[in-house]
Amino acid sequence: MLRRRTLLAVLGAAGAPAWALEPLLARNAPARLDPRPYLVSEKLDGVRALWDGQRLTFRSGRPVSAPAWFLAALPQEALDGELWMGRRSFDALSAAVRRQEPVDAEWRQIRYCVFELPAGAGRFEERATRLQTFANAVIQPVQHLRLDSPAALQAHLQAMVAQGGEGLMLHHADAPLATGRSDWLLKLKPQADAEATVVGVEPGQGRLAGLMGALLVETPEGVRFRLGTGFSDALRRNPPAVGSRVTYRYRDVTPAGKPRFASFLRVADDF
Template structure:
């Protein structure tokens, strides 16, 4: 019984405090798709930034899969000794630029000057998201940092107000909005408490086969067969350059694809290849 009690206490300490173990994946929240099942007033709404997800565990900056991000020391020196969740962002349509910086083991100090760490949560299992918003906003504003900023959250009372904000985001080059359930406590993994509202959605899948091309793609890859984490298998035949068709994503690699809702059989509708996911 003493051994059981020791391990239970250890687990509680790890869950309640920031962890800085290398390559341990943080228990981050992952969004589902907004389907208007609850009133808009139940949520806080923010812009969705197309950056690289980054978790500060109190000592180290990590990707959501647990890999250390070798940011310059001056970039992380201002961050507090607590868990923060956010996006590394360098402006609209600059995902590839940030992704290349994150993959480097030796930081490029000059290019990191263009990066902002946009905070959207300060995870705490005892607080609702509405309370966590007030908390992370206070923490980040208290840093008085040029490159670390809190993401604003908005209250809307109806779908028309949400759509107006959504349209404004798209017009300035954004990719969509996020809805966090106000009363929800932090829950790791894919959750309906966090929703994304986008004209096109993206998801990930593993490549399980290459299908031969026909016509102008004769002798090249025509489509890839993929399998999602939920076990759904389907083909993706669009979104590729000719170069990618000659040298397609490797079998076993994880790719990101875009889609527009689901078919009646539960498969992504109009799926299109976006990119190979970096092994971060």
């Protein structure tokens, strides 16, 4: 059953609207999903950014230090989307948007790919159509398509990955405005991914002596496990801090809820 979570039209403790404090997050798509009720788009390898009509922030609420000309191109209406530099460019994008002093040459390569109107009316399909009117040199509304079978969905996924894409997003066409992790929005990738919080850092041994050997992480459901693969030597020298969130890939889960063959992907993009 789809979990409906109506957007709260109230301000949070930090003075930010509820959608900015807890934006809509995707669940992993189930096997053999019928895509007909969904609008399908590319899963962008970008950095989530929320625009409230005046400020551009990361998921954490921290402001994005974007150039004045970039912010001037954004409307007074709230938008939700991702800062994106192109496929397989996440590291360069992450470095660019983290700078306190923005570098113009980097930001000229970045687009704000928008996929939601947090204060918009109607079904998601109606909101997505209206988003197209915001297109300009900075704003790039996400393009959607309809697919008519699980086979067509899998074929489109394979084609997208072959072109360097990360996967697909499926947003239910009838979805209301919602916050939090919800079945209204699904993600489909060759391997599932999820986020966890770092609760400990274990020292390495042998070749990894003096470096980080593994992270002890905890899922939102309270499941703890060791994450020991997928790290560069640079990250092992300077591992994510306790309390930070990381994204990992995995194949499936054990009956106890632990991910099988989990591998570090990156530090989560909430900054």
